[in-house]
Amino acid sequence: xxxxxxxxxxxxxxxxxxxxxxxxxxxxxxxxxxxxxxxxxxxxxxxxxxxxxxxxxxxxxxxxxxxxxxxxxxxxxxxxxxxxxxxxxxxxxxxxxxxxxxxxxxxxxxxxxxxxxxxxxxxxxxxxxxxxxxxxxxxxxxxxxxxxxxxxxxxxxxxxxxxxxxxxxxxxxxxxxxxxxxxxxxxxxxxxxxxxxxxxxxxxxxxxxxxxxxxxxxxxxxxxxxxxxxxxxxxxxxxxxxxxxxxxxxxxxxxxxxxxxxxxxxxxxxxxxxxxxxxxxxxxxxxxxxxxxxxxxxxxxxxxxxxxxxxxxxxxxxxxxxxxxxxxxxxxxxxxxxxxxxxxxxxxxxxxxxxxxxxxxxxxxxxxxxxxxxxxxxxxxxxxxxxxxxxxxxxxxxxxxxxxxxxxxxxxxxxxxxxxxxxxxxxxxxxxxxxxxxxxxxxxxxxxxxxxxxxxxxxxxxxxxxxxxxxxxxxxxxxxxxxxxxxxxxxxxxxxxxxxxxxxxxxxx
Amino acid sequence: xxxxxxxxxxxxxxxxxxxxxxxxxxxxxxxxxxxxxxxxxxxxxxxxxxxxxxxxxxxxxxxxxxxxxxxxxxxxxxxxxxxxxxxxxxxxxxxxxxxxxxxxxxxxxxxxxxxxxxxxxxxxxxxxxxxxxxxxxxxxxxxxxxxxxxxxxxxxxxxxxxxxxxxxxxxxxxxxxxxxxxxxxxxxxxxxxxxxxxxxxxxxxxxxxxxxxxxxxxxxxxxxxxxxxxxxxxxxxxxxxxxxxxxxxxxxxxxxxxxxxxxxxxxxxxxxxxxxxxxxxxxxxxxxxxxxxxxxxxxxxxxxxxxxxxxxxxxxxxxxxxxxxxxxxxxxxxxxxxxxxxxxxxxxxxxxxxxxxxxxxxxx
Numbered sequence: 056x057x058x059x060x061x062x063x064x065x066x067x068x069x070x071x072x073x074x075x076x077x078x079x080x081x082x083x084x085x086x087x088x089x090x091x092x093x094x095x096x097x098x099x100x101x102x103x104x105x106x107x108x109x110x111x112x113x114x115x116x117x118x119x120x121x122x123x124x125x126x127x128x129x130x131x132x133x134x135x136x137x138x139x140x141x142x143x144x145x146x147x148x149x150x151x152x153x154x155x156x157x158x159x160x161x162x163x164x165x166x167x168x169x170x171x172x173x174x175x176x177x178x179x180x181x182x183x184x185x186x187x188x189x190x191x192x193x194x195x196x197x198x199x200x201x202x203x204x205x206x207x208x209x210x211x212x213x214x215x216x217x218x219x220x221x222x223x224x225x226x227x228x229x230x231x232x233x234x235x236x237x238x239x240x241x242x243x244x245x246x247x248x249x250x251x252x253x254x255x256x257x258x259x260x261x262x263x264x265x266x267x268x269x270x271x272x273x274x275x276x277x278x279x280x281x282x283x284x285x286x287x288x289x290x291x292x293x294x295x296x297x298x299x300x301x302x303x304x305x306x307x308x309x310x311x312x313x314x315x316x317x318x319x320x321x322x323x324x325x326x327x328x329x330x331x332x333x334x335x336x337x338x339x340x341x342x343x344x345x346x347x348x349x350x351x352x353x354x355x356x357x358x359x360x361x362x363x364x365x366x367x368x369x370x371x372x373x374x375x376x377x378x379x380x381x382x383x384x385x386x387x388x389x390x391x392x393x394x395x396x397x398x399x400x401x402x403x404x405x406x407x408x409x410x411x412x413x414x415x416x417x418x419x420x421x422x423x424x425x426x427x428x429x430x431x432x433x434x435x436x437x438x439x440x441x442x443x444x445x446x447x448x449x450x451x452x453x454x455x456x457x458x459x460x461x462x463x464x465x466x467x468x469x470x471x472x473x474x475x476x477x478x479x480x481x482x483x484x485x486x487x488x489x490x491x492x493x494x495x496x497x498x499x500x501x502x503x504x505x506x507x508x509x510x511x512x513x514x515x516x517x518x519x520x521x522x523x524x525x526x527x528x529x530x531x532x533x534x535x536x537x538x539x540x541x542x543x544x545x546x547x548x549x550x551x552x553x554x555x556x557x558x559x560x561x562x563x564x
Numbered sequence: 565x566x567x568x569x570x571x572x573x574x575x576x577x578x579x580x581x582x583x584x585x586x587x588x589x590x591x592x593x594x595x596x597x598x599x600x601x602x603x604x605x606x607x608x609x610x611x612x613x614x615x616x617x618x619x620x621x622x623x624x625x626x627x628x629x630x631x632x633x634x635x636x637x638x639x640x641x642x643x644x645x646x647x648x649x650x651x652x653x654x655x656x657x658x659x660x661x662x663x664x665x666x667x668x669x670x671x672x673x674x675x676x677x678x679x680x681x682x683x684x685x686x687x688x689x690x691x692x693x694x695x696x697x698x699x700x701x702x703x704x705x706x707x708x709x710x711x712x713x714x715x716x717x718x719x720x721x722x723x724x725x726x727x728x729x730x731x732x733x734x735x736x737x738x739x740x741x742x743x744x745x746x747x748x749x750x751x752x753x754x755x756x757x758x759x760x761x762x763x764x765x766x767x768x769x770x771x772x773x774x775x776x777x778x779x780x781x782x783x784x785x786x787x788x789x790x791x792x793x794x795x796x797x798x799x800x801x802x803x804x805x806x807x808x809x810x811x812x813x814x815x816x817x818x819x820x821x822x823x824x825x826x827x828x829x830x831x832x833x834x835x836x837x838x839x840x841x842x843x844x845x846x847x848x849x850x851x852x853x854x855x856x857x858x859x860x861x862x863x864x865x866x867x868x869x870x871x872x873x874x875x876x877x878x879x880x881x882x883x884x885x886x887x888x889x890x891x892x893x894x895x896x897x898x899x900x901x902x903x904x905x906x907x908x909x910x911x912x913x914x915x916x917x918x919x920x921x922x923x924x925x926x927x928x
Contacts, residue, residue, distance in 0.1 A: 413802060413806070417802065421819045425798070429796075
């Protein structure tokens with residue numbers, strides 16, 4: 056069969072850094088090709104070349120669509136050849152309707168004005184094909200991330216795209232939405248589309264893809280059919296070393312020393328009037344307590360409220376080291392020994408325009424009086440030491456944090472929290488958007504900290520991760536704890552059952 | 565080369581302008597008298613630009629400072645003339661300075677408190693304050709200007725240091741300057757030394773050959789120095805950058821957002837109070853209509869100096885060069901006898917040009 060698209064000898068360098076070295080890639084019609092690799096391996100550079108963001112002349116090599124060499128001067132040219140890139144972070148117009156978003160740039164007009172009737176009809180046509188459960192007249196902002204993903208796919212199809220590139224499409228989807236997306240992608244495969252699927256999640260690759268290509272350091276290091284491939288082999292190809300042992304559950308380091316007791320804790324969000332709780336749990340030194348639940352179960356929210364997020368009023372009893380506490384302010388909680396790694400690194404963690412040292416010291420400095428002195432040399436050496444302990448890859452403490460890959464950025468955030476020597480660590484989706492290598496290092500760090508006697512609360516949507524790390528898992532739904540699973544009872548089905556059961560309960564009411 | 569342009573772009577702009585003016589004026593631009601005047605003309609805008617740097621670094625803006633300068637000036641005028649502080653010697657000067665600074669800080673606190681607690685856009689709050697302060701200045705002064713100021717105040721703003729003091733100052737400046745380079749000797753680059761050294765020699769020799777170190781220049785250097793220390797070596801300064809870089813992340817890191825913002829606006833008010841004191845002394849009077857468009861000159865200086873209007877990027881030394889560039893533009897066009905109507909047009913065009921060359925100002 057003729058490949059729908061093939062890349063031949065693609066190389067690209069930024070200055071002296073070689074981002075891609077003679078990459079070969081082919082996708083057949085009716086095939087889902089998984090493209091994997093650690094962050095910084097060159098996936099996004101390759102996709103930018105394919106979608107015309109880097110115009111012809113800025114890279115070497117040839118792109119062929121249906122065996123015809125093509126040259127893209129802009130994303131428009133690539134679009135005209137039937138290539139559509141669906142970004143990890145969707146760029147939609149939240150104030151416009153679904154139909155307007157779907158047809159953006161191609162709105163049908165009549166006498167120079169937008170023809171809303173035909174716009175709506177066209178959008179309806181595609182939404183029907185995609186079996187969407189929303190109307191083209193809805194405002195984009197009323198859709199869930201999964202529904203927005205569907206609109207993006209509809210946008211691609213409406214432009215007659217045959218080659219779809221999906222960059223981590225499930226990173227903000229719930230379990231149910233992910234399933235729906237997968238069946239949609241499988242339909243597209245049947246219709247002869249070629250799909251390039253970029254993901255960090257092993258289960259997704261093995262479930263969905265026909266073939267997998269691994270990039271490492273800008274090179275094509277591994278290509279294989281998915282059928283018969285072992286997960287361990289794939290991981291080894293990605294990181295270039297053995298990491299299986301990190302997935303093995305280890306012996307718990309939990310002591311009998313209870314450090315945190317939460318009784319009847321309720322949080323009330325002031326702006327949206329949403330209520331979370333009541334929450335009961337206790338946490339021992341050296342324990343890793345997992346929090347599971349679907350998107351919107353209120354895990355992050357209630358734990359943030361516990362740390363003193365000012366957006367909430369709270370009630371109930373929080374006992375930290377046997378004495379009652381009410382924080383009311385994040386600074387207070389941090390001063391007492393709480394550490395928080397927030398869920399969304401880009402929005403809640405990094406200071407994008409600032410250096411690694413400034414990013415690392417910000418939590419520690421925020422504890423001090425505003426007019427105390429900051430010594431740059433001490434800060435520098437301390438940052439350097441702390442980042443090295445976490446095995447962060449960087450070349451200078453004065454480089455801007457956005458120059459690092461996602462995983463290394465996350466390590467800077469860890470260093471930031473650890474500089475305050477917390478006794479309780481709340482890790483909210485600590486491995487989201489982090490490559491496999493860094494992921495395993497983060498697991499090891501979490502275990503090491505637990506062994507050192509820190510108490511860890513882990514919020515994660517990645518069930519294998521949660522089960523591998525936690526000593527106990529609490530499942531939340533509708534802002535409440537629905538059940539607790541001990542290590543011996545860990546099972547994906549059991550967790551999902553608890554998380555969903557409550558969901559339907561809420562719906563009934 | 566790229567790195568060089570990034571760190572020295574503002575200097576290069578100033579230098580280009582200075583060379584063009586030197587050639588065009590047949591060397592008049594470089595006369596000791598003119599260069600001394602240039603620094604004096606830079607001072608008030610430079611002081612305001614220092615405050616504005618902190619505000620813009622937090623991602624905010626302050627449109628009220630022109631009016632605040634006028635209002636504080638009226639307060640100075642009233643204290644000097646109506647309350648007789650102008651005849652009370654140095655004591656009177658201290659008291660006038662005190663009320664001007666307090667008035668400035670109070671207005672800054674109001675700005676900051678409204679912005680931080682009501683979570684309203686700084687643009688709107690300070691736009692409102694711009695009108696309110698102008699109104700208050702007109703009310704307190706009865707709509708007319710107040711003069712004359714006391715001897716001491718005029719001397720404070722218009723005087724010069726003796727030759728001996730000038731040499732001491734220049735020596736100290738050189739010592740501090742070389743010390744800071746010595747500390748950074750590990751990543752020493754000669755190119756980073758060229759421009760500051762050049763400016764130092766250029767202005768230093770003019771002071772010595774003319775009347776000496778102008779008092780106004782001392783205030784300018786003090787304020788720039790203090791702001792530099794605040795921004796680089798205090799927790800507050802770090803917080804200013806953090807808030808401007810990513811306000812949400814700063815919040816989750818435990819940075820006290822409200823206090824940081826309030827203090828930034830209060831410092832801006834303090835600097836505006838000082839500027840009003842110096843302005844009244846220089847003009848020997850206080851005019852409720854003074855300070856028109858001062859906020860825009862300060863913003864232009866900050867932006868030309870490479871501070872991003874989105875916050876989180878930039879330095880106060882950049883803003884100083886920006887203020888110097890603005891003053892050079894005015895000074896040069898005066899020397900060339902360009903009509904003030906045309907001056908406005910050129911100034912506006914140069915601001916657009918300067919900012920369009922700066923990568924920090926680009927959207928995403």
